Amino acid sequence: MLRHAAPALLAYSGVRALGLLVLAGWAAAADRDAYRLLSARWDSLWYARIAEDGYGHTARAANGDLHPDLAFFPLLPALERGLSAVTPLDAAGAGVAVSALASLCAAAALFAIGDRLYGRGAGITLAALWAAVPVGIVQSMAYSESLFTALAAWALYALLTGRWMWAGTLAALAGLTRPVGAAVVAAVWIAAADLLRRERRLPAPAAAGVLLAPLGWLGYVGWVGARTGSPAGYLDVQAQWGNGFDGGAAFAAFVWDRLTGAPAVGMALLAGLGLVVRLGVECVRQRQPPPLLAYAGTVVVLALCARGYFGSKPRLLLPAFPLLLPLAAALARSRPAVAASALAVTALGSAVYGAFWLHGSGPP
Template identity: 65%
Template sequence: MRRAAPALAGFAAVRLLGLAVLAVWSAVAGSSPHTLLSARWDSLWYARIAAEGYGYEVVLPNGDVHSNLAFFPLLPALERAVSAVTGLSYGSAGLVVSALAAPAAAWGIFAVADLLHGRRAGVCAAVVWAALPVGVVQSMAYSESLFTSLAAWALYAALRGRWWTAGLLAAGAGLTRPVGAAVVAAVWVAAVCAWRHGERSWRPAAGMLIAPLGAAAYVLWVGAYTGRGVLGYLDVQGGWGNGFDGGLAFARFVGDKLTSSAAGAAAGVALIAGVLLVLWLYGLCVRQRQPAALLVYCGIVVALALCASGYFGSKPRLLLSAFPLVLPPAVALARWRTGRAAAALGAAALVAAGYGAFWLNGSGPP
């Protein structure tokens, strides 16, 4: 904790700034920051699962079925537990979970960066992650903070050869979001690399066996619940319009933007620039020679975010857990003088705070 204290303090300062700007913006707009953070969009689905369990669905006019089976169970289970202890509403309990999970995620990101590049880079990495434009999601009753905390610490444990811990955390990540498969793959790759480098104990195999249990248990349960077997969860996601098409639907979406109004064309150009930035950062991760486990994890998260169909406005949020992307800028910032690095991070935090307040007070959903 003492070693991570500067990273956690920087993270907390950025997030508090974001919440303060959101509170002021919401007061001017006549909205409730508490409602925006805990009782809109996906937060409502998680709270309903916590209150009533699974089985709720909405049939849209076009016949699509939105089932709450699309949402993995760990966050609503924690919301129910926190609510039982504190008496808070399920949405507010979700805010408590995120308030604990977000700094845990920042600490895990610091730990990975510190292990690979030193303490100063670790501090910068935690603050850069907090100051991402969509960083406000870290303070919402969403599963991103919980998932990123489990993923970061699972990868740290795998890099340190703590295979039981890595496997258990990966299993938890698999109970949190579908992209938990990326954590499982990362643990497997780390174990294979350990074997190649001479580790011959049974512990890597144990980590590999434990890692997929969370995701597999939920997907198999959904299959049994729907009567569709292993295809059940894919059917549920299909009802939401989600699927993996290699990015074709996203490309059509960007193309439609470019050929619409001037504002739409500007948005399309911004989307292209954002995708190129993400790919450039991933290339820097490769050039930085990050461990194979990090590259596999980050690559899968990026691929699933950019190449899935449906809900294109959510793609920036889906990239929030691709934390290895912040390591190259964090390493660069660590080489700067302290004052210069602090000024750059402060400017990024201000931009993120303004954008987050604008985003949540907009049409959504994030």
């Protein structure tokens, strides 16, 4: 399996190495520390604090809003704490190491899914494309996106191969990693419903996977509820951060504000939204399996239909890798020179954008 996946892992690593090299050069020119940009910015600081001190910290924003650390799910800081306990790394460095390992695991899972559905070339290209998305630098930061995507992708692969207990277990772990773990639960349940429709019965392993899948997400949300003394405690925490599901009203207002105040930015946002919709349509036309469609659709809906800091929307879409499958399959069918050129240009653009992004004030 590892030998079969080696080209995908090499392609993925090459794209990410280019991003890190550009970041290092940019940081040197700006007299900044590239490692610190990866390990100690924005959410990375919150994860490291939880790893070192546990939960219980609340920050007060400049406008007086309170930001409790309970908004952050526990698996990444738990791994940071464990790794820093057995290595010389501090919590922040452990977060970078976890993301590096998890991103390779995610790339391997993406290859396995693409290979199974559309051939080895599509699997290799999918791994490379995921590395080269504009916000790909997040995969190398002490953030939870790489860990979540690895767990989610392997859960989806387990569903495609009928490994229900693995799927349920990985879904539960994904639910301990990010709020969007609900998307992996949805994938497991949709797969089970499809199996029940086809076979008129649900085998015991599938039923066990269905029951296991939501335990991580429900466990953390329930713990926050108990800690805050309210069944809706996690929703209250999200509201304190300015987050919450509103069906996309706040995001639509944000786009409209840009269209009327900064038309070029607004048009760019509309183009990005159009691309996401187009890729979603192509996923359906590609006849992707129901679990992948359910997972990608849920990730997109949760990312675009929630309030919050709108600059982070592309990062929230990072785990929605099935959207890249139509592009991966098309590039795999094209001439090698065309595919290589497209990937090279995309990778370079991602590297430059990632370095620019980390040297600015946002988006996180």
